[in-house]
Amino acid sequence: MAGSTLSEIATPEITELAPLIVLLPMIAFAVILFLGRVFNGNPTWKNTVKEGGIIALGVMGAVLVLSLLLIADFIGSVQAGHDSVFHWFTSGVWDGTSAGVSTDKFGFGLYVDHITVMLLFVAAFLCLLINVFSIGYMNTDPINDNRNHRFYAEFTLFCSGMLGMVLADSFLWLFIFWEIMGLCSYLLIGFYYERPSAAYAAKKAFLTTRVGDVFLMIGLVMLWDLFGSLDYTVVFDSANIEHVAEHSAGTLQWALGLMFIGAVGKSAQFPLHVWLPDAMEGPTPVSALIHAATMVNAGLYLVARMFPFFGAEALHGDLADLAYIIAVVGGITAVMAAAIAFVQMDLKKVLAYSTMSQLAYIFTGLGCALYLANTLDWHHNEKDHYIVIVAFGAALFHLFNHAMAKGMLFMASGSVIHEVHHAHHHLHHHDDHGDGHGDDHHDEEFDAQSMENMGGLASKMPITATAMLVGSASIMGLPLIGGFWSKEGIIANAWRVAQDDPRFLLPAMCVLIGAGMTGFYMSRMWLKTFAGKPNNEVAAHVGPTNIWIKTPLFILTFVSLSSVFLAGMGFTHWAPDENYAFMQEKSLVDGIIYEMQHAFANSDAYFFIITYIAIAMGAVAGPGLAMALYGGKLEDGESAKPWMTPVISLNAWVMNRFNFDNSAFAESTLAVALQNRLYIDHYYDMAMVKIVAGLSNKVAQADSDVIDGTIKTIETGSQSLSTAVRSLTTGSARDYILMVAVGMLAIFMLVWGVA
């Protein structure tokens, strides 16, 4: 078996170039910002350098190469690599005994293990692809002229933050880069600063995540107290964990639980999810990169990083409640977000809620994996070992699949919006020239993101439509494509845990129902956009898109389609384990055959049934219902590419056969509530206005009336007193200073006298 040789291989060293992965984009940030200031408006800067886009592209290319070198060293490695980069500061605490003051060092370093490898690839790869997309998207829109350098600067700073978070060797630096990402998210959501809605959304995103960050920080501080450090090498050390487990397992659960609240905020889970849909105010590349593919994974990454605590023998069973909470938050969000996605008309908002829902799947998956790791005897029992690794692997693999598919979906939606907008612009210019609104990107009456203005685009934008189809299929979990492999794993594991612990029936039920809901809203989105007849004249005039936009779509379509090979290579049991590591267990063909058998012909009847229910809901019931309601034949004379024709024909057939009137539902209280996002945002806003703003006004009033009022009373009191001795006072401050001097002298004399 390959494992025996693996354990003899020494841990690879982290190359000295690795810090450049974080540093290069950070330098690019400053360079682009500076050059942009200097050369703004210069034709070379604008057309050749693409206002900084080419610089960013070069840096992201270099970053991807460096990342791949690092990944090549560490993929399949059993041991984690660690390398200190610099010392940050030293401080100490006094434990109240006569032992003196401790010496605690805070530093920065790099830490690479299997989770890092996965996330690093996702981040570096998508940063590059979305950078390519941005050049096609941002630089062809006149509204962005002369401010694209700001976009690329903030974009590169974000990439630096994401890569830094993934590579950091401590929870402290994870938090630092986490906040840097939050800043970039804020800046980029508010990119169109002049729009009040963008300004509002930016603030909302920063503040909502900040609430989570507050708890994350408390959690980190508590964790520091327990371990005397936040470095992974210290806190993941089994001897240290054992020591902590002896008397403070409860505190540790609190600390991790508070950190989880930070993850809830960053990954937009209920109840801190409200910022993500509004964040779609940002330019579409931002939505694709930050709010779908990378930053929102930070919360998942944080929870995944907690695995060594849950998996520790010393803490056996102590953290099970927290694992349950993680799974439940995921389950609730998965269903809630999917339900709200049912009624969204805005293309990007559907995707935003879908992101929320899929991240929730991963949370459920992680919660179940952590529960299994915490309750099973996986260190000694081979079967339990396998269960834990597969459960954790499914969650990580879904993270990977979702990032790829959702990044692609957002780029495809951007491509659609871009072209719809251009078509509108084109028409508008011809219809009523002289009206002066020709170059108004955001005029009120036309919404380029609304699916009301689309329909039947499959024939006009073949690559985009294909990408969107594959991406949707991946998210829905259509057999063999993309997310299918990981989503089935998450659902099966949730039900596995539910067997052990009936509390888990709730999240297990949620993810199962959610699969059907995903099938419905993703199909609805695709059908409303690409199938049927154009909804209006604008949609009829949409043209194909440019090469910068097409290339990343093409690449990501390919990645999503080849997911089956990734599954065969061992992505479904991604673990630092000599028996299950990357490409170690079996050959690619064996791997694929094994995964196929496992998915479609599971020998355990329980999982066999669960799998087919999930497939039936996600791939048949959900899309079927959507087909009955939306889409239809393309315009006569238009035809889609051959691989999309069956989908559209099936859609037309289902629509004819099973069409029904859903207006009763559309007017129901539930639908209205869903349209209003279940009123959660509304109540949050009310709480902000009524409680926080109201309280702060009261307190500010009290500050000037009561506290300063007391001082003023003393003032006026002493003033009226001084009326009696007015002969001494001139009312001039200069005289008072003289008196001060005299007074000081008097006191001085007094001292002298007493002495």
Next chain:
Amino acid sequence: MQLVGFPVVAGIVLLAFVANAKKSAHEKLNNPIRMASFAFSLGLFAYTTAMFFDAFADITTSGLAFNDYKFQDSYEWFPALGIHWTVGLDALSFPMVWLTTFLLPVTIIATWHEKNGATYFPTLLLMGGALIGVFVSLDLFMFYVFWELTLIPMFFLILNWGGKDRKYASQKFFIYTFTASVVMLLGLVTLYLMQPEQIGAGGKYGTMTGRTFDIPTLVEHATAANQNGWFLGESMQKVLFVMLMLGFLVKLPAVPFHTWLPDAHVQAPTGGSMLLAGVMLKMGAYGMFRLPLSMFPHALQHFQLALMIFGMVSLVWGAIVCLGQTNLKKMVAYSSVSHMGVILIGIATMQPMGWAAALFMMFAHGIISPMLFAVCGAFKHHYHSMEIGAMRGMAKHSPWLATSMMFAWMASLGLPLLAGFVAELMMFIALWYFIDLQGWSVLWMVGPALVLALTAAYYLWSMQRTIFEGGDETQPPASLNGDVVPDITNEEKMAMLILAAFTILFGVMPWIGLDMMDDYCRTFFEHMISNGIFKGGA
């Protein structure tokens, strides 16, 4: 010592020069006086920076014992009373001195076009000299003289260059803080009188009184006495602690003694605000470390919880009041109150890390808050209004000012890799360590920690209504009467860039300042612990 003498003398000479000149000639003098002041302040800055590399850069390796000072210098002043001109620097005072000399040239640059420059710039120098005097004094008498001396230039800065209500604000500022320092003075005098008489002891002891104002001698004496009981007796130590702390709490300021600050800030000119928030407030925290904490450690342990409550109330109250402000400068002023709460909490944790957090917060806030006020000043200067919401869409009209504002606001709300974050992080670690030692519930953490979100809320909300919004037809504020909206001047840009650069420098490389502060706190605690003054179970 040259550090104190030079700016004060230079300020007075320049002022005297101007006063001698005819009123009509003042306009012509503006530029030469400004250049002279600027060159002088740059020289001072170079001097303290050289001192850093000379003595403080490697302090963790060279070390500095408790109550030990570098660059110590002493001259007899009133030997009969035990008053000496004694100066010296340690890791507590040096960062403050460096900060003062750093802020002087930056303030001059930021307010390059201030009216009546011929008298304004020398006044700034005077201010700087007085502030340095406070930090380098190692003699109670001298300390008090400089403590009060700082009031005078600041008073004139507000009175002569301030806003509409400058008369009221300057008087309130002066009388309020002066009243508090009178209490402090009483405490100092009592301390002087209560110390055991040692006539003929020589050294720093007065030949006539047998008592001394010398701080190192007093601290040494206090340490010896505190080992076996309370220096000056239990009740006297407590009373003196309260009296001194009262003076320092007003200066800091802590809620509820803070209401002079917003009035003073709103009316003060930009340069005055920058020095006031940047350095003058820190005199309060500095005084705490130098006197009551060093001499009355037993009383400190006794009043630890009271201090903690002052700190928490300041932190939370300041932040909530900020959210209710409509005036930009007032909001920033209250944010200072909130941040000073961080310093108090840091001290009250009685942890080396908490103290280092307080020291670093003093330093970081000393760089960030001048930038906050420089932004406010530029805002007022260009838009003739301080109301939040009077001007929207600033990013379009004044991208430099908008960028500076966002940077300063982000730094102040504790964004990582900017100077303020490290201090806040250390404060929270120390606070939790304290809470855990006390056996309190985690809920005690939630209040102070939620202030992080509140701080973000008021800063972001104000940015939403200034930098952002405005739509396509962004209008300049009504206060401009349709004038073209300018961006900030080149001098203001320069000042912002310098402040931003140093905020990043100390955010990314905090060890430059933090290593010596850590050394100070570590030495302090180890000294107190090894002498049995700080005992377990506190």
